Amino acid sequence: MISSNSSTSNSPIYLDHAATTRCDPKVVEAMLPYFTEMFGNAGSRNHQFGWQAEDGIEIAREHAAKLIGAQAKEVIFTSGSTESNNLAIKGAAEIYARAAAGQTGRGHIITAAHEHKAVLDPIRRLMREGFDATFIQPPPDGVITAEMVKAALRPDTILVSIMWANNELGTINEVPEIGRLCHEKEVIFHTDATQWVGKMPTNVEADQIDLLSWSGHKMYGPKGVGGLYVRRRKPRVRLEALQDGGGQERGMRSGTQNVSGIVGFGKACELCFNEMESEGNRLLAMRNRLEAELKKRIEVTVVNGHPTKRLPNISNISFGFVEGESLMMGVREIACSSGSACTSASLEPSYVLKSLGIGDDLAHSSLRLSLGRWTTEAEIDSAIVMIETAVNHLRRLSPLYDLHKEGVDLSKIVWQAH
Amino acid sequence: MAYSNKVIEHYENPRNVGAFGTSKEVAARKDIGIGIVGAPECGDVMQLQIKVSEQGIIEDAKFKCFGCGSAIASSSLATEWIKGKTVDEALTIRNTQIVEELSLPPVKIHCSVLAEDSIRSAIEDWKKKSGASPASQSPMPVTQHA
Numbered sequence: 001m002i003s004s005n006s007s008t009s010n011s012p013i014y015l016d017h018a019a020t021t022r023c024d025p026k027v028v029e030a031m032l033p034y035f036t037e038m039f040g041n042a043g044s045r046n047h048q049f050g051w052q053a054e055d056g057i058e059i060a061r062e063h064a065a066k067l068i069g070a071q072a073k074e075v076i077f078t079s080g081s082t083e084s085n086n087l088a089i090k091g092a093a094e095i096y097a098r099a100a101a102g103q104t105g106r107g108h109i110i111t112a113a114h115e116h117k118a119v120l121d122p123i124r125r126l127m128r129e130g131f132d133a134t135f136i137q138p139p140p141d142g143v144i145t146a147e148m149v150k151a152a153l154r155p156d157t158i159l160v161s162i163m164w165a166n167n168e169l170g171t172i173n174e175v176p177e178i179g180r181l182c183h184e185k186e187v188i189f190h191t192d193a194t195q196w197v198g199k200m201p202t203n204v205e206a207d208q209i210d211l212l213s214w215s216g217h218k219m220y221g222p223k224g225v226g227g228l229y230v231r232r233r234k235p236r237v238r239l240e241a242l243q244d245g246g247g248q249e250r251g252m253r254s255g256t257q258n259v260s261g262i263v264g265f266g267k268a269c270e271l272c273f274n275e276m277e278s279e280g281n282r283l284l285a286m287r288n289r290l291e292a293e294l295k296k297r298i299e300v301t302v303v304n305g306h307p308t309k310r311l312p313n314i315s316n317i318s319f320g321f322v323e324g325e326s327l328m329m330g331v332r333e334i335a336c337s338s339g340s341a342c343t344s345a346s347l348e349p350s351y352v353l354k355s356l357g358i359g360d361d362l363a364h365s366s367l368r369l370s371l372g373r374w375t376t377e378a379e380i381d382s383a384i385v386m387i388e389t390a391v392n393h394l395r396r397l398s399p400l401y402d403l404h405k406e407g408v409d410l411s412k413i414v415w416q417a418h
Numbered sequence: 419m420a421y422s423n424k425v426i427e428h429y430e431n432p433r434n435v436g437a438f439g440t441s442k443e444v445a446a447r448k449d450i451g452i453g454i455v456g457a458p459e460c461g462d463v464m465q466l467q468i469k470v471s472e473q474g475i476i477e478d479a480k481f482k483c484f485g486c487g488s489a490i491a492s493s494s495l496a497t498e499w500i501k502g503k504t505v506d507e508a509l510t511i512r513n514t515q516i517v518e519e520l521s522l523p524p525v526k527i528h529c530s531v532l533a534e535d536s537i538r539s540a541i542e543d544w545k546k547k548s549g550a551s552p553a554s555q556s557p558m559p560v561t562q563h564a
C-alpha cells in the first residue's frame with residue numbers, strides 16, 4: 001500500500017499544484033497492472049493481451065468523457081496539453097484554412113496575450129505560414145470576455161482559442177459566453193482547459209466548446225498523458241493529423257497508445273469527478289484564508305487578477321518592495337513559483353503579469369501559490385508565517401521599502417538601469 | 419536552482435545592512451558616497467553607502483538590496499570586502515572574485531556585476547562630493563600617502 005501522506009516531515013510544503021500535481025496513489029495502483037500483466041498493445045485485435053489493453057483504454061475514455069460532459073468517441077488521448085493544443089490549433093487551421101498552403105490570407109485566429117506558450121507558439125508558427133492572428137490584450141483583471149472576442153472577430157476568422165482558466169493567475173475567462181458567440185458566428189472554438197478541468201464543472205455541450213485540451217499531471221494523474229475533446233456533431237469538427245502512422249485515435253493521433261498512462265488518466269478523471277464539489281469548497285476556503293491573512297499581516301500586498309473570477313486553488317500575490325526569487329529563497333520550505341525575472345532563464349518578468357499592466361516592479365515581486373488535494377490547514381498556517389517572516393526580513397534589506405516609508409513615489413524616480 | 423551555502427549564509431545573515439540616515443541626510447554629507455544601481459523594472463536595485471575618511475579609507479559601508487538571493491549575497495560580501503580598504507583598493511575588486519567566492523552560476527553573474535558597479539558608483543559619488551580627483555587622473559592617489 002502506498003502511503004497517502006502528501007509529505008514527510010522534512011520535505012517542503014507543496015504549493016505548486018498549477019505546475020504539476022502528485023499522482024494520486026489510487027491512480028498509480030490502477031496503472032500498475034498495465035505495465036506487467038495487461039501489457040498488450042490495444043491494436044492487437046486477436047488475443048487477450050490486446051483486448052485487455054483496449055478495455056482499459058475504453059474505460060478510461062468513458063471516465064474522461066464523463067468529466068467534461070462529452071461522448072466517449074469525442075475524446076482523443078494525447079501526450080498532454082501541449083500536444084492537444086498543437087493538434088487542435090494547427091489541425092483545425094489546416095482544415096478550415098481559406099487558402100491553400102504556401103499562400104497568404106489563409107484565415108484569422110483569435111487568442112489572448114496571456115495564454116500559455118503551448119497556445120501562443122503554435123499560433124505564431126501558423127502566422128509564419130500564411131495565417132493572421134489577433135492577440136487580445138487582457139484588461140487589468142485578466143478576464144477575457146465574449147465582448148472582447150466579438151470586437152476581434154473578422155469575416156475571415158476561422159478559429160478562436162481562449163483558455164478557460166489562466167495558469168499563472170487562475171483567472172477564469174467567459175468561456176460559455178465565448179462558446180456561444182463562436183457558434184453563432186460559425187467559428188471553431190478551442191479552449192485550453194488544463195487548469196480548469198477536474199476542478200470545475202465542465203460540460204462541453206452546455207458550454208458550447210468545439211475543442212478542449214486537458215492534461216493528466218495537473219489533476220493527480222501521470223505526466224505525459226492528456227486528452228483532446230473533438231466535437232462530433234453540431235458541428236462535426238475535423239482536424240488534420242499532425243503525426244501519421246497506424247491510425248490510432250480515429251486517425252488523429254497515430255502511435256501505439258500509452259495504455260498505462262491512459263488508464264491512470266481515466267482514473268484521475270474519475271476521482272476528480274467524484275470529489276470536485278467538496279474539494280473545490282475546501283480549497284477555496286483555504287485559499288481565501290491564505291490571502292486574507294497575508295493581506296492583513298503584510299502591507300502593500302496585492303492579489304493579482306480578478307478578485308472572484310478565479311479558480312479556487314490559485315493565488316498570485318505581489319509583495320511590494322521584495323523581489324520574488326529572494327522571497328522564494330526565504331521560504332525554502334514552501335515549493336512555489338514566482339513571476340520574477342530572476343527566476344526565469346530569459347531574465348524577463350512574467351509576460352502574463354506584464355500583459356495585465358500591473359507594473360514590472362510588482363511582477364518581480366510576485367509569488368504563485370497553488371493548492372491541491374493534500375494541502376492541509378496546518379500547511380497554510382505555516383506558509384502564512386513563513387511568508388510573513390521572509391517578507392519582513394527582505395524589507396529590512398530593501399532600498400525600495402525605505403523610499404516607500406520616506407513617502408517617495410517609486411514610479412517617479414528615474415533609475416539608471418544597467 | 420540550488421544555492422551555494424555561502425549565498426544562503428549571506429542571505430540569512432546579511433552583513434552591514436542599512437544606511438547612514440534618510441536619503442536626504444546622506445545626500446548632504448560629504449564623507450558619504452552613495453551608489454544606487456539597477457532598476458525596479460529589471461528586478462534589481464542595489465544601494466551601497468560608504469563612509470570615507472579624509473585619508474580615503476572606507477571606514478564603514480552599508481547596503482540595501484532589492485534582488486535575488488545572489489544579488490543580496492553579492493552586495494553583503496562587497497561591504498565586507500571594502501570595509502577598511504582605501505577607495506583605490508576597493509576599486510580593484512572585480513565581479514569575478516565575487517562569483518568565485520559565492521560559487522555563483524552563470525545566470526547569476528550579472529548580480530555580481532551589480533555589486534561591482536555599486537562600489538564604483540559609490541566611490542565616484544564620494545569623490546564628487548568630497549572634491550577628491552577621480553582615480554584615473556591621479557597616478558599617485560592621496561590615499562597611498564596615508
Ligand SMILES: Cc1ncc(COP(=O)(O)O)c(C=O)c1O
Pocket residue numbers: 018019079080081082083116118163165166167192194195214215216217224226
Ligand atoms: C494552461 C496550460 N496549458 C498547457 C500546459 C502544458 O501542459 P502539458 O504539460 O500537459 O503539456 C500547461 C501546463 O504547463 C498549462 O498550465
Ligand code: FES
Pocket residue numbers: 341342343461462484485486487488489525526528529
Ligand atoms: S537580481 Fe535578478 S537574478 Fe540576481
